[in-house]
Amino acid sequence: MSFIEMKNICKKYAGAEKNSVTDFNLNVEEKEFIAFVGPSGCGKSTTLRMIAGFEDITSGELKIGGKVMNETAPRDRGIAMVFQNYALYPHMTVEKNISYGLKNMKVPADEIKKKVDWAVKILGLEEYRKRKPKNLSGGQRQRVALGRAIVKNQKVFLMDEPLSNLDAKLRVSMRNEISKLHRELGSTTIYVTHDQVEAMTMADRIVIMKDGIVQQVGKPMELYERPVNKFVAGFIGSPQMNFYDVTVKGNTVMFADGSKINLPENIITRLNGKKDGLILGIRGEDIKLDSQNLDLYKDSIQHSVVENTEVMGNENNLYFTFGGVNTVARVSKYEISQVGDGIDFVFSPARIHFFDKETEESIF
Amino acid sequence: MKTKAKKISGWILTVFMLIMSLFFLFPVVWMLANSFKGDALITADMNSAAAFIPPALNGSFFDNYITIIKDTSFLRYMVNTLFYAAILIVLGIVVNGLAGYALAKIKFPFADKWLLIIMMLMIIPSETIITINFLTIAKLGLLNNIIGYVLPMIVNPFNIFLFRQVFVSLPDDVYEAAQLDYCSPIKYFFTMVLPMSKTVVATVSVFTFLGVWNDYLWPSLVFTSSDLLTAQIGLNSITSNDNTTMGQTLAVITMITIPVIIIYSLFSKQIVEGVVSTGSKEG
Ligand SMILES: Nc1ncnc2c1ncn2[C@@H]1O[C@H](COP(=O)(O)OP(=O)(O)O)[C@@H](O)[C@H]1O
Ligand SMILES: [Mg+2]
Numbered sequence: 333m334s335f336i337e338m339k340n341i342c343k344k345y346a347g348a349e350k351n352s353v354t355d356f357n358l359n360v361e362e363k364e365f366i367a368f369v370g371p372s373g374c375g376k377s378t379t380l381r382m383i384a385g386f387e388d389i390t391s392g393e394l395k396i397g398g399k400v401m402n403e404t405a406p407r408d409r410g411i412a413m414v415f416q417n418y419a420l421y422p423h424m425t426v427e428k429n430i431s432y433g434l435k436n437m438k439v440p441a442d443e444i445k446k447k448v449d450w451a452v453k454i455l456g457l458e459e460y461r462k463r464k465p466k467n468l469s470g471g472q473r474q475r476v477a478l479g480r481a482i483v484k485n486q487k488v489f490l491m492d493e494p495l496s497n498l499d500a501k502l503r504v505s506m507r508n509e510i511s512k513l514h515r516e517l518g519s520t521t522i523y524v525t526h527d528q529v530e531a532m533t534m535a536d537r538i539v540i541m542k543d544g545i546v547q548q549v550g551k552p553m554e555l556y557e558r559p560v561n562k563f564v565a566g567f568i569g570s571p572q573m574n575f576y577d578v579t580v581k582g583n584t585v586m587f588a589d590g591s592k593i594n595l596p597e598n599i600i601t602r603l604n605g606k607k608d609g610l611i612l613g614i615r616g617e618d619i620k621l622d623s624q625n626l627d628l629y630k631d632s633i634q635h636s637v638v639e640n641t642e643v644m645g646n647e648n649n650l651y652f653t654f655g656g657v658n659t660v661a662r663v664s665k666y667e668i669s670q671v672g673d674g675i676d677f678v679f680s681p682a683r684i685h686f687f688d689k690e691t692e693e694s695i696f
Numbered sequence: 697m698k699t700k701a702k703k704i705s706g707w708i709l710t711v712f713m714l715i716m717s718l719f720f721l722f723p724v725v726w727m728l729a730n731s732f733k734g735d736a737l738i739t740a741d742m743n744s745a746a747a748f749i750p751p752a753l754n755g756s757f758f759d760n761y762i763t764i765i766k767d768t769s770f771l772r773y774m775v776n777t778l779f780y781a782a783i784l785i786v787l788g789i790v791v792n793g794l795a796g797y798a799l800a801k802i803k804f805p806f807a808d809k810w811l812l813i814i815m816m817l818m819i820i821p822s823e824t825i826i827t828i829n830f831l832t833i834a835k836l837g838l839l840n841n842i843i844g845y846v847l848p849m850i851v852n853p854f855n856i857f858l859f860r861q862v863f864v865s866l867p868d869d870v871y872e873a874a875q876l877d878y879c880s881p882i883k884y885f886f887t888m889v890l891p892m893s894k895t896v897v898a899t900v901s902v903f904t905f906l907g908v909w910n911d912y913l914w915p916s917l918v919f920t921s922s923d924l925l926t927a928q929i930g931l932n933s934i935t936s937n938d939n940t941t942m943g944q945t946l947a948v949i950t951m952i953t954i955p956v957i958i959i960y961s962l963f964s965k966q967i968v969e970g971v972v973s974t975g976s977k978e979g
Pocket of ligand 1: 370
């Protein structure tokens with residue numbers, strides 16, 4: 333038995349034509365950190381809010397700790413939540429915000445004080461205890477929201493895009509703080525984000541959604557290495573995976589612009605004889621420009637001209653046209669080229685993905 | 697950096713407003729100055745600038761006020777009125793506030809139609825329903841009774857609308873957070889919604905106070921017992937008494953004006969903000 337069990341959960345908003353969430357199935361183990369990720373409007377918040385109890389579950393079953401929770405009031409579900417816009421009580425000080433729930437739970441005053449002391453300490457809010465939210469920065473407000481959640485000792489943390497209002501740098505540091513907090517407290521966490529980087533870096537397992545339907549559930553590297561369809565392959569990873577319409581003839585893959593690459597027999601056989609209606613996918617870092625790889629696959633060397641570059645030192649992206657589409661290759665600092673330079677490259681054969689063009693399902 | 701043209705137009709505006717405020721201040725200053733004078737002095741000063749200057753501070757300076765306080769029940773009426781205003785402020789905030797909250801945040805059948813009806817009620821002048829209210833209160837045997845006076849005054853469609861407009865813009869996630877903090881809906885209203893909406897609470901309180909303080913018709917219908925009368929009724933009976941001097945009349949008018957001036961000067965910001973916010977915030 334898992335700690336949180338969701339069976340065929342559907343949500344149809346009153347007046348809506350179709351489901352916002354369809355047949356959501358997930359088992360979450362105790363202490364797990366789960367991320368719901370997907371583009372805006374895919375139903376992440378709706379699902380989270382059904383778990384919290386702020387939205388009715390249209391059909392399906394939600395169990396927390398073995399108990400069916402469909403009809404249970406939010407406060408009795410043993411959850412704490414961090415909201416996207418913090419949802420702090422504007423007229424209360426930091427301290428009061430954090431202790432408000434404990435006070436309502438009739439926790440003795442000395443214990444409340446201990447808890448608040450602990451929370452402001454680990455969140456670095458000691459100096460701000462007496463301040464009101466309006467006199468805090470975005471990052472500090474987010475910490476107060478976290479503080480309010482952690483003092484209550486709830487088993488489950490729900491977070492809905494908690495970092496999306498922060499600037500990029502703060503987001504990275506808060507990401508680490510939330511991960512650290514999760515390791516220290518060990519509360520089961522469900523974290524909603526539209527940012528695949530957040531999901532990849534923080535989660536034990538990722539649930540990736542599209543149009544209200546779960547596409548794939550898995551560990552970050554599973555999703556990265558073995559996406560079940562083109563959507564997952566394209567959503568996870570940055571820069572995005574390159575996709576090409578291709579046909580296969582013998583051991584040769586033919587691109588729309590007439591380019592050809594040869595693949596080893598053992599890879600071609602995995603296509604099970606499928607010859608057209610194929611999409612080839614390859615990640616930027618699996619397009620190789622170094623001499624060793626060029627040497628290794630010299631019968632499939634391709635040429636193009638760099639059209640744009642993104643040089644960041646550790647991450648360097650070269651943009652060019654290949655196979656009739658825009659392509660990005662991620663290269664080491666030794667292979668940085670200038671715009672207008674001609675480049676030679678090969679696809680690392682073992683790293684190539686194939687998708688069925690019609691269903692967009694992954695073949696491998 | 698302000699441009700020169702802007703500076704000049706700012707000055708013109710200031711001077712203009714200064715002149716305008718003098719126009720409004722003159723009668724008040726005149727009233728205040730003469731409220732300390734005997735009738736002979738008032739008449740003597742009438743045609744000179746001395747009409748705007750209080751008399752010298754001597755033993756009889758406060759005579760008019762002392763007479764009013766000693767010989768009439770006016771102070772008592774003022775206290776009565778303050779007391780009624782306090783009751784109506786509290787009840788008005790609770791009742792109209794809860795109604796406004798329901799219209800703003802709670803889903804119930806025909807919520808939009810209810811709002812429309814309440815807005816339509818705003819255009820009905822209270823004078824048109826005062827007879828029926830009087831008959832109802834009389835039938836209930838509540839004449840000369842504070843309850844009878846207060847009951848029909850509690851609900852105020854305009855205040856409901858005011859509350860509703862402000863509460864609509866309160867974020868829903870704060871309510872959700874409060875639910876997870878074991879805050880009941882009623883507790884949420886009193887400990888979160890009202891404190892988060894201080895401006896509208898202040899506005900409604902001020903409007904309620906001014907309404908009660910300035911009302912003449914309704915209390916004069918409900919109350920006949922002199923223990924319960926309000927300041928406006930007291931003012932009327934004092935000023936229409938032939939034995940009252942002009943100085944005493946001005947003293948009693950000054951007394952009844954003071955609370956209003958205090959309220960306006962304390963809450964002018966809230967009054968303006970309250971009215972502006974209800975108009976400009978989208979609903
Ligand atoms: N209160 C609501 N009423 C009707 N439709 C809604 C409501 N909230 C969300 N939706 C719809 O449900 C879908 C999923 O929304 P949401 O869960 O907020 O997506 P996400 O959080 O992944 O961006 C969207 O199409 C959205 O328009
Ligand atoms: Mg969302």
